[in-house]
Amino acid sequence: MAHVNLTDLVKRFDDITAVDGISLDIPDESFTVLVGPSGCGKTTTLRLIAGLERATSGEIRIGDQVVNDRRAYERDIAMVFQNYALYPHKTVEENMRFGLEQHDTPEDVIEERVTDAAELLQIEELLDRRPAELSGGQQQRVALGRAIVRDPAVFLMDEPLSNLDAKLRVQMRAELNKLHETLSTTTVYVTHDQVEAMTLADQIAVMDGGEIQQVGAPTRVYSNPRNMFVAGFLGSPSMNFLEGTLEESEPGMLELDLGTHTHDVPDEFTDVLADRVGERVVLGIRPENISLSQDGVASNLHPATVQVVEPQGEKTVLELDFDGTQTIKAAVDPDTTVSMDDDVNLRFDRDSLHYFDPKTGASLTYETDEQRRVTA
Amino acid sequence: MSTKRSTLDSVVDALGLDTEDEWPYIVRERLLAYALLAVYVVVIWFPIYYILITSLKPTTEVLQIPVTFVPSHPTISNYIEIFQNRPFGTFTLNSLVVAVTTTVICVTLGTVTGYSFSRYDFFGNKALLLSIVGARMIPPIALIVPFFSIMSNPPLIGGLTGSLYDTRIALILTYTFFNLPFAVWIMKNYFDGVPESLDEQARIDGCSRWEGFVKIILPMAKPGIAATAILAFIFSWNEFVFALVLTSSPQAQTLPIAVSLFVADDFVDWAHLAAGGMIAALPGILFGLFFQRYIVSGLTQGAVKE
Numbered sequence: 305m306a307h308v309n310l311t312d313l314v315k316r317f318d319d320i321t322a323v324d325g326i327s328l329d330i331p332d333e334s335f336t337v338l339v340g341p342s343g344c345g346k347t348t349t350l351r352l353i354a355g356l357e358r359a360t361s362g363e364i365r366i367g368d369q370v371v372n373d374r375r376a377y378e379r380d381i382a383m384v385f386q387n388y389a390l391y392p393h394k395t396v397e398e399n400m401r402f403g404l405e406q407h408d409t410p411e412d413v414i415e416e417r418v419t420d421a422a423e424l425l426q427i428e429e430l431l432d433r434r435p436a437e438l439s440g441g442q443q444q445r446v447a448l449g450r451a452i453v454r455d456p457a458v459f460l461m462d463e464p465l466s467n468l469d470a471k472l473r474v475q476m477r478a479e480l481n482k483l484h485e486t487l488s489t490t491t492v493y494v495t496h497d498q499v500e501a502m503t504l505a506d507q508i509a510v511m512d513g514g515e516i517q518q519v520g521a522p523t524r525v526y527s528n529p530r531n532m533f534v535a536g537f538l539g540s541p542s543m544n545f546l547e548g549t550l551e552e553s554e555p556g557m558l559e560l561d562l563g564t565h566t567h568d569v570p571d572e573f574t575d576v577l578a579d580r581v582g583e584r585v586v587l588g589i590r591p592e593n594i595s596l597s598q599d600g601v602a603s604n605l606h607p608a609t610v611q612v613v614e615p616q617g618e619k620t621v622l623e624l625d626f627d628g629t630q631t632i633k634a635a636v637d638p639d640t641t642v643s644m645d646d647d648v649n650l651r652f653d654r655d656s657l658h659y660f661d662p663k664t665g666a667s668l669t670y671e672t673d674e675q676r677r678v679t680a
Numbered sequence: 681m682s683t684k685r686s687t688l689d690s691v692v693d694a695l696g697l698d699t700e701d702e703w704p705y706i707v708r709e710r711l712l713a714y715a716l717l718a719v720y721v722v723v724i725w726f727p728i729y730y731i732l733i734t735s736l737k738p739t740t741e742v743l744q745i746p747v748t749f750v751p752s753h754p755t756i757s758n759y760i761e762i763f764q765n766r767p768f769g770t771f772t773l774n775s776l777v778v779a780v781t782t783t784v785i786c787v788t789l790g791t792v793t794g795y796s797f798s799r800y801d802f803f804g805n806k807a808l809l810l811s812i813v814g815a816r817m818i819p820p821i822a823l824i825v826p827f828f829s830i831m832s833n834p835p836l837i838g839g840l841t842g843s844l845y846d847t848r849i850a851l852i853l854t855y856t857f858f859n860l861p862f863a864v865w866i867m868k869n870y871f872d873g874v875p876e877s878l879d880e881q882a883r884i885d886g887c888s889r890w891e892g893f894v895k896i897i898l899p900m901a902k903p904g905i906a907a908t909a910i911l912a913f914i915f916s917w918n919e920f921v922f923a924l925v926l927t928s929s930p931q932a933q934t935l936p937i938a939v940s941l942f943v944a945d946d947f948v949d950w951a952h953l954a955a956g957g958m959i960a961a962l963p964g965i966l967f968g969l970f971f972q973r974y975i976v977s978g979l980t981q982g983a984v985k986e
Contacts, residue, residue, distance in 0.1 A: 356880050377886040389877035393899045406886030 306367035306380070306457035306490055307332040308353060313362035315348050322348040324514035325362065330507070333488045337522075339501035340511035341537070346494045347462055349511070353492060354460050355379050366457060377406070382451035383460040386467065388443045390435040390450070397431040400450045417453040424486070425449050441472045448480075452487065459491040465500060477503055498538050502526065510534045527656075528673045532665035535588050535658060541621055544594070544632040546587045547662055550580050560587055564627040565606050570654050576672050577659060585668065588658035591621065594634035596642070597651040605649040608632070610642050624650070728961065734954035735759065742950045758955035767930040771938035772959065778848050778934055779916035779963075782855040786912040787905055790863025795893060797864065798871035799879065809868070816861035821921065827854055828925050850926045851934065855919060859912040866911075870904030871897065906974035910967050917963055935960040 308330040315323040323345045330336045338346040351357045353364060355376035364371050371379050382403070390399050397418060404414045422428045425445045435443055444464060451459055465473045465480075481504060484491055495501055501508050502522045509519045510533075518530040529535035535543045548562040550569070558569035558577055567587060569577060577585070597605050611631065612623035619635045622642065626632045634650060642648060659668045667673075734742055736754045762768045797809050831850040832843050844850040874897060882892030898905075920936040927933045939960055942953035 354880075354884065356883065376880070376883045381884065383881070383884050385877040385881065387875055387877055389875065389881040391878065391881075391896055391900075403885035406891075 307334075307365075308458055308490060308492065309363075309365040310349070310353070311363040311365075313349070313352060313364065314360045315345075315352055315357060316360045321514050323352065323359075326511075326514070326516045328509055328516060328519060330490060330492060332490055334507050335484050335491045335493065335505055336507040336509060337493045337495060337501040337505035338509050338511055339495055339498060339537075340517075341496060344511040345514040346496075346511050348514075350383075350460050350462055350492060350494045353379075353458070354381055354383050380457040381460055382454040382456040382458075384447045384451050384462065384464045386463040388435075388447040388464075388467075390443060390446055392435050395432055395434055396427065396438070396446050396449075399435070399446060400431075400453050403450065403454050414453075417455065418449075421449040421452040424452065424483070440468050441476065444468060444476060448483070452483075457490065459489050459493075461491065461493045463495050463497075464493075466495070466497070473500075480504060498540065502538070510537060512537070524677075528667075528670060528677065529588075529658065530667050530670050532586065532588070532660045532667075535660070535667070539590055541591045541633045541635065543588045543590050543658070545660070546589075546626065546630055546632065547584060548587065550577060550583055550585045552581050560585060562587070562627060563629070567606070567652070568604055569659075570657060572676060573657075573659060573669050573672060576669060580668070584662050586660040586662045588660055589632075589652050590656060591633040591635040592619070593653040593656035594632070594636075595651050595653070596634070596636055596640060597649040604654075605651055608648055608650050610644055610646045610648060613643060622648075624648070728965070731954045731957050731961070734950060735958045737951060739949075739951045742954075758951045759959075762952050762955050762959075766938070766941075768938060768956065768959070770930045771933055771935050774848060774930075774932055775917055775934040775960075778851045778855065779913050781848075781852050782859060782916040783909050783912040785852070785856050786859045786863040787909050789860055790867045790908050791898070791901070791905060793860075793864045794867025794869075795871050795897065797868045799876065809864070813861045813865050816858065820858060824922065824925055827922065831926055845926065846928045846932050848932050851916075851919075851923060851932065854922050854926065855912075855916040859915055862911060863908045866908050867901070867904055870901055874900055903974045906971060910971050910974065914964050914967060917960075 308328075310326055310328045310330075313323055313326050314321065326345075326349065328336075338349055340346050348357060352359050353366075355371065355374060355378075359372055366379055366381070390396075391402065394402065400418045400421065401414050404417065409417075418431075419428075422431060425448060427442065427445050427449060430438060430442055430446065435446065438446065444467075447464065465476050468476060477500060484504075493500075493504060505522050507519065508522045508525050510517045510525060512533050518525050518534045525534060526538050529538065529543075532545065536545070546560075546562055546567075548560040548567070551559055551561050551566075553559040553566075553568070556574060558574050558581065560567040560569060606626070608624040608626050610622055611625050614621040614623070615638060618638065620638050620640055622634045622636060624632055624634060632650075636642075657669075658673075660666065661668055733749065733751050735758050736756065737748070737751045738753055738755055738757070741748060741752060793812075797805065828845075831854070832845045834844055844853070878896055878900070879889075879892050882896040883889070887895060917934075918936060919934075920940070923934045923937050924940070927937065930938075935956065939953060939956040942949040942956060
């Protein structure tokens with residue numbers, strides 16, 4: 305086991321900067337997920353840790369060792385590739401043994417490790433088969449088995465579930481969780497699937513444009529995003545953004561003028577937003593934090609018109625015309641009976657509001673929210 | 681009627697049709713297809729059959745009119761005589777040495793070069809590949825005179841070796857020139873179809889680049905290597921024009937030339953020519969029969985994205 309530490313890591317391919325000076329601490333025994341859209345630099349970061357790419361600058365530490373100049377096999381890591389990268393001409397057992405044989409591991413140790421890993425992953429009966437004779441799920445297990453037998457300091461996984469069908473993916477996700485609990489090996493996992501990231505990680509690093517946008521526990525990052533990118537990337541449907549002008553409604557009270565609507569700013573944010581009166585500000589609210597109100601006269605209700613109703617089983621997603629120019633989404637109770645063109649009143653959960661600077665995208669209320677949660 | 685019906689039934693059974701309603705149309709369609717294929721097979725195989733029976737006929741029967749399509753007195757004396765009366769052993773050895781050496785060189789260089797082009801992104805990569813493969817686009821006939829001139833008086837190593845004219849080396853170098861671009865192209869395509877993550881997994885498993893290539897990638901490239909080897913071998917074994925121009929004596933002449941020597945100004949020794957022709961054709965036929973699946977998979981690798 306080992307912690308992994310990245311400091312000011314940069315990777316350039318000719319004119320393209322794939323990784324732009326990231327620093328990240330991956331604690332020992334943690335399950336850290338690098339998540340972000342295609343081209344955000346997450347896979348390149350993983351490959352830099354693996355030793356499959358050379359860093360342009362910066363430092364990579366595994367344990368206490370700087371490993372920048374070490375070859376892949378000298379880094380004590382094992383990697384699971386998106387396409388599994390099983391050697392097609394070797395049997396499952398030969399695939400699992402190969403890495404150990406290359407490291408001159410004694411035969412009895414190889415036997416023991418392969419048997420143990422096969423048992424753990426329930427692939428004992430597949431040992432004599434070749435990869436082409438296995439299903440996608442079985443290939444995935446073998447790839448994991450090959451990584452496990454190495455007993456490495458760090459597991460590196462590059463979207464290992466993305467080639468599986470939806471049902472198998474959910475099943476393997478649970479198994480990966482169990483496996484990590486059993487082995488407690490430091491794991492760095494790359495995915496673009498936010499659900500995978502949220503369910504597997506105990507630390508999540510959201511990446512975009514070669515930079516880490518936010519690091520933290522998944523629920524914390526989800527509930528208090530640092531910027532509009534993180535806020536919009538995590539969550540499905542993604543967070544609603546409504547842009548308006550901040551105004552002082554009465555001394556010490558702020559409201560956001562959204563055109564046809566005004567929205568009262570919660571008291572805890574008035575201090576931090578006070579110096580932005582007269583400026584444009586973006587209000588962010590997640591669809592699940594919007595409810596339909598039966599009370600037509602209460603304050604802070606926003607009238608809207610239903611445009612699309614999407615029943616999704618556990619929830620119903622409504623697409624609503626907010627003010628003729630902006631649409632927002634609300635995830636409501638599946639029993640809610642609304643249909644297209646219905647006029648409804650929306651209530652925003654005042655504990656789940658976020659305010660962003662429209663120019664930089666940075667959250668204006670991140671620090672206040674953090675303090676509030678610490679106090680709570 | 682009943683006989684006709686039962687014959688059709690057996691055809692229907694043989695073709696694996698199970699419903700009575702569909703057989704008349706399908707039988708007609710399939711019979712037509714099989715008939716066309718049968719004609720094609722006859723056209724393709726008849727020359728080989730004809731040279732085979734000619735090689736097994738005594739000289740008197742070869743010129744007999746009407747022509748016999750089954751030898752009345754089959755004999756292998758023609759085969760024995762060409763080895764006794766002419767240096768056919770030497771010709772065969774020359775062919776083997778030239779073809780095998782060319783094949784080994786092309787496969788070895790083609791494999792490592794193809795792998796390099798597939799995996800390494802170096803300056804001028806594409807231009808270099810284009811120039812190598814493009815060299816093969818020149819019609820070989822246009823290069824006969826330059827090759828004759830170069831082999832007669834090699835500009836670089838002439839001082840050391842003297843003329844390469846009428847040597848096996850001249851043929852090996854020439855055939856390598858023509859086959860290596862093919863080998864590089866086939867192998868590059870083949871390696872393009874092998875996911876790079878396998879190389880990387882090998883590196884993580886403890887292999888150097890070279891070890892990963894030898895232990896993991898090369899065993900997977902067997903069909904590509906087989907295709908390259910077969911094509912290089914058959915080309916070198918069959919080649920006639922350059923062998924005719926670059927050699928003049930049995931010390932370097934190959935089987936195609938040896939066979940042509942049975943044609944004199946006023947007489948063609950058909951029986952011995954046929955026997956020599958059969959020996960010359962045998963490797964090609966055998967390779968075609970047993971290894972054609974490798975040729976197909978080797979040439980089509982990378983043609984479709986899986």
